[in-house]
Amino acid sequence: MHRRLSLAWLGFALLAGGCAFNPPQPWERGQLARPEMQFDYDKLDIKNAQHIYTSKEAATGGYGVGGGGCGCN
Structure with a gap:
């Protein structure tokens, strides 16, 4: 059991080592x-x-446009 756990941790360490940024x-x-x-x-x-x-967003005025979302300027 101890050997199997050690091998699992070793495998995890090898896989995690390849994920370095x-x-x-x-x-x-x-x-x-x-x-x-x-x-x-x-x-x-x-x-x-x-x-x-x-x-879709009627409450906002959009991008670089004056007025509200209702269409009135």
Whole structure:
């Protein structure tokens, strides 16, 4: 039983050791700076999502628009 528990802990330690956080090296940052790696890569999709959000949220005025969500300016 003790041997089995020791092997389980050893296996866990080996697996957990592979999960260490390694920050990107300077030569790898070019890959992360590509446009398709950005959260807002598709500008049309982001604009559409914002439009749908402001249409659903009647209490807010939207993004950069004066007035309330009722449509009156």
